[in-house]
Amino acid sequence: MEDVALTTLKLLMIGESGVGKSSLLLRFTDDTFDKQIGATIGVDFKVKRLIVDGNQVKLAIWDTAGQERFRTLTPSYYRGAQGVILVYDVTRRETLQKLVIWLNELDTYSTKANMVKMLVGNKIDKTDREVDRNEGLQFARKHSMLFIEASAKSCDGVQCAFEEVAEKIIQTPGLWDTESPTGGVYLSKPTRSQRESCARYYCTMA
Numbered sequence: 001m002e003d004v005a006l007t008t009l010k011l012l013m014i015g016e017s018g019v020g021k022s023s024l025l026l027r028f029t030d031d032t033f034d035k036q037i038g039a040t041i042g043v044d045f046k047v048k049r050l051i052v053d054g055n056q057v058k059l060a061i062w063d064t065a066g067q068e069r070f071r072t073l074t075p076s077y078y079r080g081a082q083g084v085i086l087v088y089d090v091t092r093r094e095t096l097q098k099l100v101i102w103l104n105e106l107d108t109y110s111t112k113a114n115m116v117k118m119l120v121g122n123k124i125d126k127t128d129r130e131v132d133r134n135e136g137l138q139f140a141r142k143h144s145m146l147f148i149e150a151s152a153k154s155c156d157g158v159q160c161a162f163e164e165v166a167e168k169i170i171q172t173p174g175l176w177d178t179e180s181p182t183g184g185v186y187l188s189k190p191t192r193s194q195r196e197s198c199a200r201y202y203c204t205m206a
Contacts, residue, residue: 015087020122023152078109117145125151
């Protein structure tokens with residue numbers, strides 16, 4: 001049997017230290033949660049094969065460190081990225097506010113003008129929330145981003161976040177290079193059950 005050619009998509013995860021970027025990535029790629037996970041040093045990298053509405057894609061996901069001292073390591077990793085997941089902690093309002101700095105950095109270093117941006121409010125399993133859902137949604141709308149709330153611990157919203165980014169990338173003309181001489185991947189429409197499973201967490205741009 002011949003191997004099916006996969007479309008490779010480059011995704012970045014950015015945001016302040018401690019918001020749970022690595023935990024979200026670990027939950028998505030390995031379906032595990034480690035409450036003792038340490039801070040990312042520089043950049044971590046994982047690959048995940050995914051079926052997006054019946055189409056096979058390979059996500060190359062770069063998890064960048066949130067600490068200021070590692071910020072100089074990240075500019076080269078922005079180049080060529082088709083999608084970015086910006087993460088904040090719903091129990092720490094400043095992690096949402098500081099995403100403005102990350103967005104400025106993204107505008108400076110990214111090479112894809114129409115890259116897909118997803119805002120993720122993580123740690124919704126916690127009770128000491130400082131940022132309500134509407135505040136996150138308004139921030140996402142202001143900066144033309146998709147929006148979802150999630151919990152790496154409980155797994156809520158995690159799969160939907162990555163799947164939505166991958167789907168929007170493929171649906172954006174010129175954002176990714178096709179690997180097929182006849183035009184590459186054509187997305188089938190998502191089923192109602194797929195959409196309903198994400199509707200609890202996910203909001204499109206308005």
